[in-house]
Amino acid sequence: MRTLSRLGIDIRVGVGPTITVAATASGRIPDPGGVLAVNPDQVTDWLGPLPVEALHGIGPRQSAALRDYDVHCVGLLAAVDPATTRRI
Structure with missing residues (x-):
């Protein structure tokens, strides 16, 4: 949220066990400035x-x-x- 308020840049961060999971997670964040972490044991149920x-x-x-x-x-x-x- 700081990046958005200070610079006007919307940053969404996805964290996951693979690049594909992390990139997919970053695209699923509905609000600006969010972080979504997917644990390795949750990947199948989440995806x-x-x-x-x-x-x-x-x-x-x-x-x-x-x-x-x-x-x-x-x-x-x-x-x-x-x-x-x-x-x-």
């Missing part, structure tokens, strides 16, 4: 229900292709065989 487009690195074209195959949340994406995901 599972998120929509596929919320996962850091998944763009609009990839999420549209995944949704065409009824893969609409990260938990379903995790259950798909990696070779199948690459083909999609």
Whole structure:
């Protein structure tokens, strides 16, 4: 909040066991100047229900292709065989 009030810069910090989890967490903070930490034992439960487009690195074209195959949340994406995901 200090950075926002002093410099007008909105900083959102995600902390997680991997870069992808941390980056996804930083994008899920609704208020400016927030921090969201995801513990390693919470990753599966936290990521599972998120929509596929919320996962850091998944763009609009990839999420549209995944949704065409009824893969609409990260938990379903995790259950798909990696070779199948690459083909999609």
